[in-house]
Amino acid sequence: MSKAVKVGFGLAVFAVAITAINLRAGVSSLAPVIGQVAESFGVSSSTAGILTSLPGFCFAIMGWLAVPIARRLGLSPTLVAGSVALLVGLAIRPFIDSYLPFFVLTVVLVAGIAVANILLPAWVKEHSRGTNQVRLMMTYTAMLGASGAIGPLSALFFSGSSAWRWALGVWVVPVIVQTIVWAIVLSKTKRDIPSTGVMPDPDELAEASPKANSNPGGSLLKSPTAIAMLLFFGIQSAGAYAQMGWLPAILVEDGVRESTASIALALLGGFNVIGGVLMPWLLSRLNSVVPLPIILGAITT
Template sequence: MTAVLLVVAIVLVALNLRPALTSIGPLLGTVSAALGISSVTASLVMTLPVLCLGAFGPVAPLLARRMGLPAAAVVGLVMIAIGVVLRGFLGAPGLFAGSLMAGAGIGITGVLLPGVVKQAFPERAGLLTGIYTMALCGGAAVAAGLTAPIAEASGSWTLALGVWAVPAIVAALVWWPSARHLDTRSGHRPAAGTRLLASPLAWSITLYMGLQSSLAYSVFGWLPSILQDRGVSVVTSGLVVSMSLLVQTASALVVPMIAARRRNQQLWVLVIMSATLAGILGMMWGPIATMWPWAVVLGIGQGGSFSLALVMIVLRAGDAMTAARMSGMAQSVGYTLAALGPLAIGMMHEITGGWDSVGWLLTAIGLVALVAGLYAARDRTL
């Protein structure tokens, strides 16, 4: 029963690791108009939280050693709740401050989960990684699909953004009694134990995590605007992204379960990155009538890409502490790299006034991610 409750708690925590990011995309035009900010400034709203994922990733292991992983995760969830509420107050400064706080909370909480899986479920790493990644994608999909309708129904974009504080508080209340028994401070080795910064394998995992995340956050933040410029309504553009994210829940569950059974995951990297690129370019340049099937292809690729990056962290690590530290490196450095994607897209769109150059940029990011993923997927252990 304890294990079941812990799984439920992990799922609830994972559900809150993306709504702060995906809820802003469908309303980006509305928020920008209300606050009088430009495309470049709006791109910072998407970029700064992702930078926080990278900047605060290294903080997570430090908090876990000092107060224990369960308490550190509660701190992260409370930061998420405060951040998403703050975005709707104090104008543009509140929007940026809230986005920063929510991103910091996500950065802390997200880094901790692979260590929990490695410690509590070492023989079911693929299954548990798939379950919490599926929940993560599900939370992203719900926020992407419901935020615009909530804004229309209530007449308030601030309420639509702030409502996502509620599930974060619920997750914290369930997580603490379910996970506080974990002995996450004993046996932690110092950071010098495994020289991750000198490991090509660690860097390949980090690069793959960062580049596939850059594609994901670019889709979260800018795909609704791209579709709206092609004549799709605000609500429909959010629903298209939401459906793609819902498809991710299936591939996020299936891919790590199957891939973890093999010593080498290179074939999976090739398939899912190809699907990701095909989906993005189909949505951007294909006939508008085909956007729904392309959204499905994109969901298959991106759900599989992210879950495979997470499961490779677990599979390549020799123990729970290495997994936590590898997670910290991959997500801190990786998310810092990932933040450059949405920022570059905003700048390119501001300069060119169109989206064609953005399509070529996303293609280049995907191809480099493919190369890094193929290297990381080989059968080796840190």
């Protein structure tokens, strides 16, 4: 039996949009100023570059932790906690003068991003139905792409020795809004434990999929389908964050101005907006989605 929708559609749209717009900006805004950060802290480019690998690691860790936490605390409370982590990381990081605490705060904010990235689609499925659910998912994917597109642009508006601090710190403003909105959402949803099917336990998935796992009740690591999806999404994420983290630095090293490099990364993110809008429409008209990852993978290669 599905639960009644407790959040009005307007509030849901705003909550999803403001959250999605913050899911890439905290990461993509760092790439154009990574050289300035390294110079400010007196570390090598390779040491500073470790920061660009954090999203992948945090997504992997939070992929295992976010679901059990949400099943215990509820989707909305966990999303509030993720928003607070993102807020703390973004608010304090610009005032740091050494690399190690900057690194730790980056881990904190990326963990907050990872929580929202993993749980927001589940929240949409839990708190919307039918056409509204499709609209919310389209909002999510489009704003997610927009986040990657606008994040690098903050580097264009500041100059001087503290430019990187402003370029990173400005993104705390929409995160403040995000935190307030989710506090309002939480007042309506309370402890919204996800329904069965919205976010099943891994063991439940293994038991329910004998075709994918010949040993019911066994680990998903024994499922060829699960392993294939793990590799597919891992490779896709690695490519995306490599571009997001290093494209501006590569261009600058080849003699391109930092402002132009920032625009190039923003343009790359803009294509994600187009994909986010078109893909749900395309998927609804296909009998099989199998050709899509093959075609897109070939194009990427």
